[in-house]
Amino acid sequence: MKNQKIIAIYGKGGIGKSSTASNIAAACAEAGNKVMIIGCDPKSDSSITLLRGVRIPTILDLLREDMDVKEKNVVFEGYAGVKCVETGGPEPGIGCAGRGIIVAIQKLKSISGDLLKEQDLIIYDVPGDIVCGGFVAPVRKGFVNEAYIMTSGEYMPLYAANNICKGLSKIGMPLSGIICNSRNASREEEIVAKFAEEICSQLMTFIPKKSIVQDCEREGYSVMEKAPNSDIAEIYRKLGKAILENEKKNTSNSLSDKRLRELTK
Amino acid sequence: MTRKEIVIIHPRPSSIVAALYTLRDLNVDVAIMHGPPGCSFKHARLLEEDGIHVVTTGLEENSFVFGGHDRLVKLIKKSIELFNPKVIGVVGTCASMIIGEEMHEAVLEANPDIPVIEVEVHAGYPDNTKGVLYALKSALDAKIIDHKEFERQEYLLAKATDIEKRFGAASREYLAPSRGDIKYKVAKRVIQLIKEGKKGLIIMNAKKETGYMFADITLAVNEVAATLGIQKNLINMANIDTMLGLPRVRQHAEYIMRDLKAHGIEVHEIIGGMDEYPITGEKVSELVKDKYDDYDFAVITGVPHAIPMENIKHMELISITNGPRQVLPLKEMGHEHVLVEIDLHPKTLGVSKIVESEFGATLREIAKEA
């Protein structure tokens, strides 16, 4: 069996998980890998920049209508051949989004078992705030085999990252690395590298904050598609490659509140 | 993409309960429900009569909020201590499944040295056969049944679901429960038919253990005919093949066969195993066409709606079901007399011999008077 990478990227809400995930997906697909991105967020915004800004029907959209869901109704090919799926979810404030994710990924598994097996890289894009059991279902149901955490050098994202470390070790999920997505905080790379070291993990890369990411996003594109020659596109390529080649996995430590404060001072 | 079926509004058996009964058929010693204390209470209680221990993690408000993992781990350990089981089952409920409980993690943590059948199920499936299917799938994964048996069961379930949708309690948006016709009157009619020398088929097509009571009707009709000295006009058919089904189900067939024999009753046609009630219909239909086309009446017990009408519609049909919502569909199919053995199921749990039915008792009483 080939060495399939099935990853999830966790991190504080709005830190850049979805935009980075779609750029990595595009970069790896351009390099000839079979890639799939599965958005597990009721916002359904994980794959939108791979599909030129178009929203695809989500698994739960179809289930809500009592449709007999088939692969071709929910798996769409985006930029560079990346397979895009969105679980979707109920309207905010209604029903149970967590259960929705469980039902949707089980459905996907039952209709697209072969397709899932074929991929070299599958990225589960989960929302920042893991509010209940459903949101960790991809990990707990044994679908994901590698977890990454994304943070900036600011205090709150690091605080969130540290909490995620606790959560991951509680459910016995090893950590494969930290991705720093810059927000132009002071001494950012140094602080995040130190954090990675102290929790016994590794810093995968430092992604600078570049307005081109948002400019491409506004037009409904990934950086890879719209600005392939930009510096940041090259960073996404390297990060994608690093993830595909990464063998390191550690059960993560977490820092005390006090130590986390000291680190960010 | 196809639109799905009608919305049924009468309450009906739940998938959780279906999973519990399946675990019983798989001879599990303890079934642990991961859910609220009152979930499936009535059936859990009945199942205890059948020799299986049923316990619950008793999730309450706090567990809904914070999860019930620890409770489940503790209960698995405790159950093993208390009951010394050889196989246990862990069954989900709506509450635990909605909050995303991972029962498998609890099982790993408790790490029992016996097989565990984990059934991720809740009550929110329109067809309760889903509960059976999930339990069997897990039993297959736990190597408690083999592939062949699994496929056989899967086929039977699909047929059972189909029959319920076409002719059963799932055939209509709403079905009012009914007690059916008056047993006294129908018993009189049956005796009259026998007396007139009419030829009758006594067909038992029972679902598993319900056969312990439906077989009593076979018994009673034969006894009555014997008293009147015209037993030769009756042909008995029953789905009591002792070589088919899970061990527990075969056992039922053996016991019932033994009791019928002890009363000197011959089962002329074995129409299948006790879990084959959804597929025996064709067999019966063919037998009737080939051999019993000239029979005048038929007493059909158990799941009468699984027998196709085509070859029996010219007979006077007397049906006995245990489903109060089954009366109307049977009448509409053309069964002239439809009786309900109220509360049949509870009386057939935990028994190993034929138990008296109300209709059987009525027949015997009236035969005495006559």
Ligand SMILES: Nc1ncnc2c1ncn2[C@@H]1O[C@H](COP(=O)(O)OP(=O)(O)OP(=O)(O)O)[C@@H](O)[C@H]1O
């Ligand atoms: N390196 C970057 N430079 C500039 N902008 C960025 C960068 N990375 C992400 N962004 C922008 O930050 C915003 C939030 O990103 P995104 O939606 O990917 O976050 P998220 O972590 O997925 O959020 P959520 O937790 O809500 O799912 C987006 O508008 C995105 O374009």
Ligand code: SF4
């Ligand atoms: S709603 Fe579901 S979990 Fe609750 S009692 Fe009913 S069957 Fe059990």
Ligand SMILES: [Mg+2]
């Ligand atoms: Mg996101």
